[in-house]
Amino acid sequence: MNPNPFNLCPSCLFSTTCVLTNQKHTVWSCSEYEERKEDSSINIKPTPIQESKKEPEMALV
Amino acid sequence: MTTITAELNNKKKKVPVKGMMDNVMQQFHSAADHIELHPNIRKILSITNNEIIVNFPVKMDNGEVEIFTGYRVQHNNALGPYKGGLRYHPTVDIDAARALAMWMTWKTSLAGLPYGGGKGGIQLDPSKYSENELERITRRFTFALADNIGPEHDIPAPDVNTNSQTMAWIADTYMSTRPPAERTANQHVVTGKPDGSGGLEGRDRATGYGVFLNIKFWAEKNNETLMGKKFIVQGFGNVGYWASHFLEKEGAKLVAVQDAFGSIRSTNGIKVEDLFNYSKANNGSISGFPEAFDLDNEKFFTTECDICIPAALGNQITKENAPKIKARLIAEGANGPTNVDGEKVLLEKGITIIPDILCNSGGVVGSYFEWLQNRNGELWQLDEVMAKLDKKLRESFNKVYEYSQKEGMDLRTAAYCLAIKRIEKAYIQRGIFP
Numbered sequence: 088m089n090p091n092p093f094n095l096c097p098s099c100l101f102s103t104t105c106v107l108t109n110q111k112h113t114v115w116s117c118s119e120y121e122e123r124k125e126d127s128s129i130n131i132k133p134t135p136i137q138e139s140k141k142e143p144e145m146a147l148v
Numbered sequence: 149m150t151t152i153t154a155e156l157n158n159k160k161k162k163v164p165v166k167g168m169m170d171n172v173m174q175q176f177h178s179a180a181d182h183i184e185l186h187p188n189i190r191k192i193l194s195i196t197n198n199e200i201i202v203n204f205p206v207k208m209d210n211g212e213v214e215i216f217t218g219y220r221v222q223h224n225n226a227l228g229p230y231k232g233g234l235r236y237h238p239t240v241d242i243d244a245a246r247a248l249a250m251w252m253t254w255k256t257s258l259a260g261l262p263y264g265g266g267k268g269g270i271q272l273d274p275s276k277y278s279e280n281e282l283e284r285i286t287r288r289f290t291f292a293l294a295d296n297i298g299p300e301h302d303i304p305a306p307d308v309n310t311n312s313q314t315m316a317w318i319a320d321t322y323m324s325t326r327p328p329a330e331r332t333a334n335q336h337v338v339t340g341k342p343d344g345s346g347g348l349e350g351r352d353r354a355t356g357y358g359v360f361l362n363i364k365f366w367a368e369k370n371n372e373t374l375m376g377k378k379f380i381v382q383g384f385g386n387v388g389y390w391a392s393h394f395l396e397k398e399g400a401k402l403v404a405v406q407d408a409f410g411s412i413r414s415t416n417g418i419k420v421e422d423l424f425n426y427s428k429a430n431n432g433s434i435s436g437f438p439e440a441f442d443l444d445n446e447k448f449f450t451t452e453c454d455i456c457i458p459a460a461l462g463n464q465i466t467k468e469n470a471p472k473i474k475a476r477l478i479a480e481g482a483n484g485p486t487n488v489d490g491e492k493v494l495l496e497k498g499i500t501i502i503p504d505i506l507c508n509s510g511g512v513v514g515s516y517f518e519w520l521q522n523r524n525g526e527l528w529q530l531d532e533v534m535a536k537l538d539k540k541l542r543e544s545f546n547k548v549y550e551y552s553q554k555e556g557m558d559l560r561t562a563a564y565c566l567a568i569k570r571i572e573k574a575y576i577q578r579g580i581f582p
Contacts, residue, residue, distance in 0.1 A: 093244030101408040106445040107460050116483040117461035118385035119408040122275050
């Protein structure tokens with residue numbers, strides 16, 4: 088079983104109030120889809136490969 | 149869950165297909181049985197040609213580097229370069245891209261285009277990145293794909309969370325990697341570009357216009373006119389709006405609309421432009437439109453009408469609501485709005501369904517026109533684009549309609565049969581290398 092079924096609803100702005108469907112688990116295409124701008128329920132964070140180090144731009148003497 | 153199994157080098161490769169793609173695979177196998185598709189060609193079409201996964205680094209605004217995963221699945225290119233969208237979404241993965249790439253193969257074949265099927269994207273949530281970051285992600289993804297895409301090899305297009313701007317970045321990056329004298333000859337590496345950068349005039353209305361044309365062709369075949377016909381639309385986005393716009397111009401009457409916010413109805417008719425202007429001023433919602441009544445969402449599909457256009461999403465017409473549908477024609481503007489059980493009920497009731505791969509193919513035909521325009525160094529006017537769409541879609545509709553009449557089958561099965569037959573013919577003519 089694929090652990091990551093493609094589904095638009097969880098990231099859609101209207102996911103909680105949308106009246107178009109009750110089957111909000113297999114929607115792969117929707118004309119009303121609008122990306123949620125904040126508080127997205129899905130959070131896949133890519134892995135940073137470099138630690139950010141704050142360094143002075145010029146050597147301090 | 150449907151599983152496609154193909155024997156490859158004595159190993160079994162399993163391709164999981166979920167949700168509405170179950171319908172697509174079921175249709176493929178059913179159509180393949182109808183046309184007695186050669187088992188070897190069934191094997192080829194049951195599996196994808198290439199699957200590209202790229203992991204690539206991008207520098208973020210804060211100076212950190214993040215790694216992203218991008219996909220491109222190329223299902224089949226027997227008829228021409230791979231064609232299909234790129235989506236940016238957290239749940240994009242190889243399985244999703246695989247299933248959607250297959251879907252594109254049938255669609256481009258049925259439309260009579262010199263294309264195969266592909267799909268891809270990047271697994272990310274675009275809302276978490278700045279515009280500049282998205283530009284760098286897109287450009288680095290294009291660079292990582294390198295010669296796996298190309299104007300005569302694989303031509304991406306916009307999809308979920310990607311738009312004409314994304315395509316412009318891809319085109320610019322791809323062109324920049326070519327030798328200087330070849331750069332401008334590669335503009336057609338993507339379609340769906342902005343108007344000023346090789347995009348097609350009228351691309352915005354191509355899918356909706358195609359839905360309208362298919363309805364018009366159906367009416368002509370039945371010696372009917374669209375004047376006075378009542379229609380309902382689910383989804384008032386690009387497809388729903390433009391289909392309604394052209395139907396109204398032909399004298400048909402919009403009597404009910406449903407979007408993500410609610411449903412409205414007016415037996416006297418809803419003025420399409422008034423509703424469009426209202427929704428623009430109302431955060432995209434049709435809800436509360438003063439010249440119509442609110443309608444129970446469950447009752448939307450049961451509205452008295454002649455034509456029903458599901459133009460939003462899949463799995464809307466099921467065995468539960470199909471018996472109550474009053475329309476004589478279902479024009480599938482969305483992808484997969486009727487599920488297998490719902491379709492059985494509709495066909496038993498004698499309701500005609502113009503299937504999605506035919507009904508909403510105006511978009512991919514529009515993409516083909518953009519590609520041709522760039523390839524030939526031409527610029528087409530809007531009226532020219534619309535006339536060409538009319539001609540191309542009429543050819544497809546007539547073929548499907550005539551085949552369905554000849555074989556005594558529904559339009560969807562006929563559409564799949566024709567799509568697969570066209571690919572089969574190419575394989576028979578060319579043979580298999582070596």
